[in-house]
Amino acid sequence: MNSSVSSWPRLLKAFARRGIAVSCENGVYRVRRGDASAHILLPAEFPLEAKGVAQLLDFASVGWPDRPHPVRCACATPDFHPGSLAPVGSIVATDPDVVVPAAIGTDINCGMRLVTTGVRQELLAAHEARWTAHLTRRLLHGETDAPVPSAAFRALFADGAHAFVDALAPEGVWAGADRTRLRAEIDDCVALDSFGGAPDHAPDAWVTGRERVRAPDLGTVGSGNHFVELQVVDAVIDRHAAHAAGLRVGEVVAMIHSGSRGMGFHVGQRWIDRARDAWPRDRRHPASGLYALRGAEADAFLEAMGTAARYAWLNRVVLAEWVREALEATVGASQSRLVVDVPHNVVTREHGMNLHRKGATPAHAGQWALLPGSMGDASYLVTGLGHPDWLWSCSHGAGRAVRRQAVRRSQVDASGEAPTWRCIALREERRLEEAPEAYKPIGPVVAAQEEAGLLRAAVKLRPWRTFKA
Structure with missing residues (x-):
């Protein structure tokens, strides 16, 4: 549904047929259905999708027969589009004793990591065949080598990231890892120290009975929109911020987008089912199929979610080490450092509320965030x-404009990409599904959030080589 002036009456009528009232002022849509309301920041050229609005209002109306209104605020950022249950690009704030497991889904702590390489594009281009082959083996063919002592997994889930690094053995990927650097980089991981955890929520084989574990999906990218991408610093917008991040025009960085893999599915689906099973047996289930947990059950979910979130952090750490390994082996690049690691698909306790971010990123005042475009x-x-009206958040990227199934049916030709970038994937289907045409343009997404006071752009990064599984 287009939001242009000429189509505005049609849009209002179409939403009214769904029982949804819509108004718009200065690029902010306000939607209401019954007692549920939400607001959405959307550039004028982007459509307001009815399915996504209905999903957002479903979440805004989650509750119980004896407590119908635990949601305090629901909003969405410009990458807003429908998801399987929750719309992507949404933030939902609930009372501090309430959680909605389906609001973040099963890809718990999917997130972005940005590391510098300290190397200019020209040098890497001269040795591209070597590091591309190296990364292809690691990222696409699954030649992983990330052994973890059971004691280290127990330490990670019980005590956190620092305890994990201290318990590692110098073998596999960890043999060449700089432990001092790994410890220092923990402090640059947004919200990591807020996640709880417990070994009880992890697979038994990881934390008991074995001296060493090789989790099959540790250090893997995953499917869909996940990626490892080498990018070039294209423009400095805020020179003070760029200096603080250690980014200079012409240098290559690595951006990593991945999450908790099988661990997140294991935890997320279990708790989505548990929330449904807790619904009063003598009451009709909500038509949306969405359920919340409260009290001790909410606390237990946050502990389980935190366990998966810590594993997602570890997965991105290993992926970053594969990049470092490849570039040091080929061009001697050894000065890489983490700029930031930021989560989405998590619940965090902030400002006396539980903030559920589904495809949205924390954006507190002075905090780094990453907004990837398409490849x-x-x-x-x-x-x-740190805008409170938008729950101290911003978008986690551009957002899909076309569903994957529709892209495959239309047979979008992704082979005509500009010669400055290239996607390296084992399956042609992946290149089709993730073609640039399937995503919204990133420019209006950033501009709308700057204008609304959610963020300030610091550095523009140009895609160069993208690895997709």
């Missing part, structure tokens, strides 16, 4: 401005 569009490092 043919720019990405941005931005500084959060």
